[in-house]
Amino acid sequence: MAIREILIHPDDHLREVARDVEFPLNDEIKQLIKDLADTMYDAPGVGLASTQVGVPLRVAVTDILWRSEEVRHDENDAGGQRDLKVWINPEFLWKSDEMATWEEGCLSVPEYYADVSRPAAVRLRWFDEEGARHESDFEGFQAVALQHEFDHLDGKLFIDYLSVLKRNMITKKLKKLFKS
Numbered sequence: 001m002a003i004r005e006i007l008i009h010p011d012d013h014l015r016e017v018a019r020d021v022e023f024p025l026n027d028e029i030k031q032l033i034k035d036l037a038d039t040m041y042d043a044p045g046v047g048l049a050s051t052q053v054g055v056p057l058r059v060a061v062t063d064i065l066w067r068s069e070e071v072r073h074d075e076n077d078a079g080g081q082r083d084l085k086v087w088i089n090p091e092f093l094w095k096s097d098e099m100a101t102w103e104e105g106c107l108s109v110p111e112y113y114a115d116v117s118r119p120a121a122v123r124l125r126w127f128d129e130e131g132a133r134h135e136s137d138f139e140g141f142q143a144v145a146l147q148h149e150f151d152h153l154d155g156k157l158f159i160d161y162l163s164v165l166k167r168n169m170i171t172k173k174l175k176k177l178f179k180s
Contacts (some may be wrong), residue, residue, distance in 0.1 A: 001038045001040050002031070002034070002035045002038055002039075003035070003038055003042050004035050004036075004039045004053040004054075005051065005053065005054075005089040006043065006048070006052050006053060006180050007042040007051075007052055007054055008108055008109075008110065008174060009106075009109045009157060009159070009170075009171065009174055010110050010171050010174065010175060011108075013051065013054045013056075014051060014052065014099055014108055014152070014155070014157060015151070016051055016155055017056070017154055017155045018049075018050065018051050018056045018057050018058045018059075018152075018153040018154070019057055019058065020054055020057075020083065020089050021057050021058055021059055021088050021089055021127075022132040023102065023127070024131060024132075025080055025088075025111060025129060029056050029057070029059070029122050030129070032050060032055060032057070032059060032122060033059060033061065033086055033129065035049060035053070036048050036049075036053065036059065036060070036180050037061050037063075037084055037086075039053060040061055040062075040099065040144070041063070041082075044125045045107045046062060046063060046064055046109065047060060047061065047062040047063075047146075047148065047149040048060065048061055048149070049149050049150070049152035049153055050153075051152045051153060051155070052065065052107060052108050052152055056086065056121045057155050058089045058090065059086070059087070060086075060087045060149040060150065060152070060153065060170055061084060061085065061086055061087070062085045062087070062092065062142075062145055062149060063082055063083055063084050063085065064083065064085075064086075064141060064142050064145055065083035067080065075146055075156075076085075080162060085178065086128060086129055087149070087150070088125045088126060088127040088129070089126060089127050089145070090125070090126040090146070090150050090153070091124070091125050091126070092110075092122055092123065092124055092147075092150070093123040093124065093125055093135070094122065094123040095119035095121075095122050095123075095147075096119045096120050096121040096122070097119070097153050098119070098120040098121065099117045099118065099119060099120060100117070100119070100120035100140070100143075101116065101117045102115070102117050102118070102141065102142065102144045103115055103116075104116045104144070104158045105158075106148070106157060106158050106159075108157065109157060109158065109159055109170065109174065110151075110174075112159070112170050112174075114158070114161075114162055114166070116144075116148075116158050116160070116161045116162075117161070118143070118144050118147050118148075118161075119143065120139060120140070120143065121137060121138065121139040121143055122135050122138050122139075122143045122146065122147065123135065123136070123138075124136060124137075124146060125175070
């Protein structure tokens with residue numbers, strides 16, 4: 001188990017646009033995926049993008065089930081229900097016109113939460129660890145979580161959807177708190 005340091009806003013690396021991953025995956029990328037999962041579960045969070053640990057590659061992991069309202073886990077429960085998903089080179093093929101607003105938080109913007117409106121449904125294409133291509137539709141919280149994580153791969157944070165005033169306030173407080 002390898003826990004990586006999660007970068008905190010306003011770290012400049014969080015604004016890097018990630019590069020596509022080439023297949024077959026090398027040992028370094030396979031280890032990155034394992035580390036992302038370990039780090040996400042340890043944090044704890046529902047998703048983590050590679051750019052959040054300073055690696056500008058188009059890789060993210062999510063586990064919506066693990067932290068859902070329906071499935072509560074003790075923090076030390078290694079045997080709890082998990083549904084780890086690995087997303088390599090994800091790309092949105094379609095986003096609905098209908099919007100949904102959810103409260104979002106971020107491991108790279110600790111202690112801050114805000115309502116963010118995003119498309120309520122999406123169609124996504126991505127690759128798995130074996131290099132197989134997938135395409136599927138997602139809606140609800142999963143659609144929101146995927147958009148949040150993949151924004152990281154494009155150098156965006158959820159606070160970019162907030163007013164300039166609120167975003168600047170959060171940035172100033174995090175700079176002071178973490179002495180960036």
